[in-house]
Amino acid sequence: MGMTFEKIEEGRFRLNVNGYVCPHPQIYTKKSLEKLGSGDILELIFDNPSSGESIEAMIENDGDEVLEKKTESGQFEWHIQKA
Amino acid sequence: MQQQVADVAIDGAGLGVMTPEEAAKRKKRIWALGLLGFFAIISVGSFAFNEYYIYLSVYLWFGMIYGMCLQYGRFCFSSAFRDLFAIKVPRMLVGIVIATLLFGVVSAPITAIGLSTFHAAPVSSHAIIAGVFFGIGMVIAGGCASSSLYKTGEGNMNALIVILSISVTQALFADVGGWANNFVPEAWHMSAAERGLPASINVTDGWVDQYLAGYVWNQPALTYAGVLGMSNTSAAGAFVGNLLVGIVLPASVLLAVVYVIYWRKGYRRKSQKAGKDVSGLKGELVGYWSMIIANKRTAIAGLILGIAAALHMLVIQGLRVKFGFKNAGTLLDRIGWDYGLSVQGTVFDPGYWYVTTQEAQWVGWTLQKMGMNMQDNIYFGFVNGIPNPAINPADWMSFALIGGAAIIALYHNEFKFKKPTWETAMWSVIGGALMGIGARLGLGCNVGAFFVRVANGDCSGWLFGLGMAGGAYMGVKFFNWWTERKLAKEAASCGL
Numbered sequence: 001m002g003m004t005f006e007k008i009e010e011g012r013f014r015l016n017v018n019g020y021v022c023p024h025p026q027i028y029t030k031k032s033l034e035k036l037g038s039g040d041i042l043e044l045i046f047d048n049p050s051s052g053e054s055i056e057a058m059i060e061n062d063g064d065e066v067l068e069k070k071t072e073s074g075q076f077e078w079h080i081q082k083a
Numbered sequence: 084m085q086q087q088v089a090d091v092a093i094d095g096a097g098l099g100v101m102t103p104e105e106a107a108k109r110k111k112r113i114w115a116l117g118l119l120g121f122f123a124i125i126s127v128g129s130f131a132f133n134e135y136y137i138y139l140s141v142y143l144w145f146g147m148i149y150g151m152c153l154q155y156g157r158f159c160f161s162s163a164f165r166d167l168f169a170i171k172v173p174r175m176l177v178g179i180v181i182a183t184l185l186f187g188v189v190s191a192p193i194t195a196i197g198l199s200t201f202h203a204a205p206v207s208s209h210a211i212i213a214g215v216f217f218g219i220g221m222v223i224a225g226g227c228a229s230s231s232l233y234k235t236g237e238g239n240m241n242a243l244i245v246i247l248s249i250s251v252t253q254a255l256f257a258d259v260g261g262w263a264n265n266f267v268p269e270a271w272h273m274s275a276a277e278r279g280l281p282a283s284i285n286v287t288d289g290w291v292d293q294y295l296a297g298y299v300w301n302q303p304a305l306t307y308a309g310v311l312g313m314s315n316t317s318a319a320g321a322f323v324g325n326l327l328v329g330i331v332l333p334a335s336v337l338l339a340v341v342y343v344i345y346w347r348k349g350y351r352r353k354s355q356k357a358g359k360d361v362s363g364l365k366g367e368l369v370g371y372w373s374m375i376i377a378n379k380r381t382a383i384a385g386l387i388l389g390i391a392a393a394l395h396m397l398v399i400q401g402l403r404v405k406f407g408f409k410n411a412g413t414l415l416d417r418i419g420w421d422y423g424l425s426v427q428g429t430v431f432d433p434g435y436w437y438v439t440t441q442e443a444q445w446v447g448w449t450l451q452k453m454g455m456n457m458q459d460n461i462y463f464g465f466v467n468g469i470p471n472p473a474i475n476p477a478d479w480m481s482f483a484l485i486g487g488a489a490i491i492a493l494y495h496n497e498f499k500f501k502k503p504t505w506e507t508a509m510w511s512v513i514g515g516a517l518m519g520i521g522a523r524l525g526l527g528c529n530v531g532a533f534f535v536r537v538a539n540g541d542c543s544g545w546l547f548g549l550g551m552a553g554g555a556y557m558g559v560k561f562f563n564w565w566t567e568r569k570l571a572k573e574a575a576s577c578g579l
Binding site for chain 2: 002003004005006007013019020021022023024026027028030031032035036047048049050053054055057058060061062063073074
């Protein structure tokens with residue numbers, strides 16, 4: 001399955017990069033957040049653990065906020081609010 | 084209700100009830116213990132068969148430590164440069180610099196007393212060019228040579244494809260002659276022919292052969308101690324030349340630059356938001372330190388890796404002295420495994436952490452068994468040999484590295500078989516091939532040509548690193564274009 005980016009509702013988007021390894025998840029996340037407006041939420045779905053470390057550091061550096069983190073069977077779902 | 088009952092499992096001791104998730108975690112921990120036991124049995128069993136196998140077991144257990152540290156700290160040289168350029172995150176570069184510094188600190192006394200197994204590599208622009216190939220490759224592949232090993236231990240099959248691609252590319256590249264000889268400069272050809280190498284090597288047929296014997300071997304092998312006129316095996320040479328000038332000063336400058344460009348702004352914004360005082364030199368120093376300890380897992384892994392890598396050299400040298408040999412080829416011959424030794428009776432036996440040559444060797448061994456002559460080249464035939472992978476010391480290290488990573492991944496419930504997609508498999512093959520070519524041009528990968536060399540005061544280490552950073556930058560530029568292209572289509576359908 002390839003990467004998907006979709007609008008769920010107003011101000012809420014979902015990026016699914018399951019199956020991708022570094023550096024795809026972090027680059028897609030960065031670019032997706034760049035396209036969002038302030039306060040918008042990105043639901044990020046990925047399954048590459050080492051990308052998570054990089055994404056977390058990027059979010060912290062950029063001042064964005066992780067609202068929620070879920071992990072199930074090696075799959076991660078993070079809800080990120082853009083600053 | 085029935086479903087709820089079905090969704091629980093009684094644990095083996097019958098002491099309580101576990102959810103399926105807990106049961107799966109427990110099963111993975113049992114697998115981790117089983118793997119550890121498997122490697123212990125290999126060590127004990129082989130030692131019982133012949134005491135010389137302890138030499139291979141030393142490689143094995145240090146390999147396991149490397150694998151555990153890499154997985155625990157998510158340690159990836161590719162990530163170090165790529166995340167810096169792609170998403171402006173310096174945490175991995177900081178971790179790698181810390182590991183290199185510590186490796187250098189522990190290596191210095193070992194070098195000073197003459198017990199280091201390290202030998203400096205030839206220094207010239209070839210190290211930069213090799214680094215560029217390697218840097219592009221590691222970004223495209225999604226991991227460097229060492230991280231591909233630990234990610235394989237996490238169940239990532241993309242990483243396994245990367246390893247296969249590096250292995251095959253190196254073996255074929257090291258042996259390619261015929262049409263490739265047309266791209267050999269005349270001066271290299273003449274110089275290689277005058278080397279007086281054994282006829283079986285056929286040195287004038289093979290691009291890499293003539294590159295090595297006609298160019299690389301003509302370049303000086305320098306350490307910072309040597310450049311400053313000090314003996315490498317003196318306290319002044321090891322501590323002032325190699326450690327202070329070769330590692331501490333450039334690493335400090337690098338970290339300071341990274342702090343100013345990539346860390347300071349974000350740190351100050353967060354601190355000011357939290358009401359902290361960030362003014363003056365104290366504020367800068369606190370900010371600098373916050374960058375160093377930003378990721379504890381990476382820092383801890385870097386600390387252990389650095390110390391282990393240096394101790395590895397000491398233990399190997401101790402065993403060489405104890406058993407009275409300089410290369411494991413002698414040991415294998417004594418045990419009775421003489422197939423695949425080089426024309427000098429040697430095999431690849433670096434005496435420290437190394438990744439890529441043993442990967443090329445198993446492919447070389449396989450192709451030789453299939454009827455190809457893989458020993459008519461310098462790489463296999465004159466220096467490293469192609470021993471059976473089952474008794475290749477460096478292969479024991481890589482195998483255990485994957486195992487060590489798997490143990491930690493299983494223990495932390497992070498092990499997951501990840502199937503490649505056609506797209507990710509394509510990147511793995513292309514990136515692995517570029518890393519394979521870069522590794523043979525640079526006589527090593529991110530570990531052998533960068534990490535180990537920098538930590539031991541070899542002047543070629545930072546050159547390879549410079550090339551690797553340049554290559555990573557190009558790789559990131561390419562992926563920025565590729566991902567933007569794909570994301571733009573998806574975003575357009577969302578009205579963005």
